[in-house]
Amino acid sequence: EVQLVESGGGLVKPGGSLRLSCAASGFTFSIYSMDWVRQAPGKGLEWVSSISIGSSHIYYADSVKGRFTISRDNAKNALYLQMNSLRVEDTAVYYCARWEHDALDFWGQGTLVTVSS
Amino acid sequence: EIVLTQSPGTLSLSPGQRATLSCRASQYVTSSYLAWYQQRPGQAPRLLIYAASRRATGTPDRFSGSGSGTDFTLTISRLEPEDFAVYYCQQYGTSLTFGGGTKVEIK
Numbered sequence: 001e002v003q004l005v006e007s008g009g010g011l012v013k014p015g016g017s018l019r020l021s022c023a024a025s026g027f028t029f030s031i032y033s034m035d036w037v038r039q040a041p042g043k044g045l046e047w048v049s050s051i052s053i054g055s056s057h058i059y060y061a062d063s064v065k066g067r068f069t070i071s072r073d074n075a076k077n078a079l080y081l082q083m084n085s086l087r088v089e090d091t092a093v094y095y096c097a098r099w100e101h102d103a104l105d106f107w108g109q110g111t112l113v114t115v116s117s
Numbered sequence: 118e119i120v121l122t123q124s125p126g127t128l129s130l131s132p133g134q135r136a137t138l139s140c141r142a143s144q145y146v147t148s149s150y151l152a153w154y155q156q157r158p159g160q161a162p163r164l165l166i167y168a169a170s171r172r173a174t175g176t177p178d179r180f181s182g183s184g185s186g187t188d189f190t191l192t193i194s195r196l197e198p199e200d201f202a203v204y205y206c207q208q209y210g211t212s213l214t215f216g217g218g219t220k221v222e223i224k
Contacts (some may be wrong), residue, residue, distance in 0.1 A: 035213070037162075045162065045205055047213040049159075059212065095161055102209055103152035103167040110161055 001027040002106045004090065004096050009111030013068070016086050021110055022079040022096030032056075033099040034038035036081050038092035039110075050098075050099065064090075086115045119144050121206050121216035129224040135179055136193040138219045140206035150209040152180055153191045156218075157202045165204075166191065196221070 003074040008020040022034070036048040049060045058070055069082040079096050093112050095103035120143040127139040130136055140151070153166040166174040166182035169189060179194040193200055203222050 017178060043213040044218045045156075047215065050213070059213070086162075101152075101167040101171070101173075102150050103164055103173075103207065104154075104162075105164045105167070107161040108165070 002098070004098065004106060004108035006094060006108045006111035009094065009113045011114045011116065012086055012090055013117050014022075014086060015116055017082070018113060018114070019082045020081040020083065020094055020096075022081075022109060024077045024079065024096075024098075026102045027098070029077040034079045035097050035104060036070060036073060036079075036094060037097055037104065037107075038090075038113075040089075040092045042101065048094070049080070053060070068071055086113075088115050091115045106115055118212060119208055119210050119214055121208055121214055123204075123206060123216035123219045125219060126217070127220045127222060130196055130223050131224045132196050132198055134196050136191075136196055136200070136221055137192075138204055138221075140184075140189040141165075141218050142187040142189075146189075146208045146210060149191050150183050151182075152186070152207045152209075153180075154205045154221065155200075155202050155223060156205065157199075162205065169200060177183070187202040193221075 001023045005023045035050040045062045067085045071080045093110040095110045096108045098106040120181045122141045124139045151169040154162040156162045165176045170182045185190040203220045205217045
């Protein structure tokens with residue numbers, strides 16, 4: 001069974017940092033591109049970042065470029081999102097998701113990041 | 118950036134009725150790169166349709182996708198109680214964007 005489990009969310013002050021993790025199981029992680037998508041409370045979905053299977057292609061939304069860094073460890077079946085210089089508007093549930101069929105075919109349950117003073 | 122506009126914002130229907138959801142793109146979208154997701158309250162999104170019209174594994178056949186170019190449609194032929202949720206379209210072109218969502222609520 002495909003499983004994606006996010007962790008690392010929490011409460012952080014503006015300007016602070018957090019590192020999110022996504023543990024993958026039930027599939028061959030190393031052959032799939034992966035993405036992070038976020039959802040602010042009561043709002044819609046916003047794509048954040050994506051990373052190719054060998055980390056050679058990495059993309060970011062303009063809203064997080066220069067502040068967030070996506071990475072992966074295929075040996076550990078893990079995806080990461082390092083978030084620096086956090087802003088109040090980064091408050092959201094962050095989902096990791098698998099890329100397949102040019103869509104996001106499996107999603108984790110999400111981890112909540114709250115940026116507040 | 119391609120902007121996706123979903124309409125209506127809210128659709129109030131009864132179980133057994135047909136639902137038609139629209140997704141309009143600001144620029145041409147390759148059909149291969151248009152997907153639909155369902156999100157129930159408190160849950161993560163779930164892929165329903167990819168490549169505009171292909172059902173994902175586990176998607177009931179009452180869900181169908183159609184369209185091309187800039188106009189795409191998700192149709193639910195007969196609403197079941199579990200179908201009342203929010204639906205998002207998504208495109209992948211130069212970047213990945215989602216529409217604002219359509220909430221299908223019980224009338």
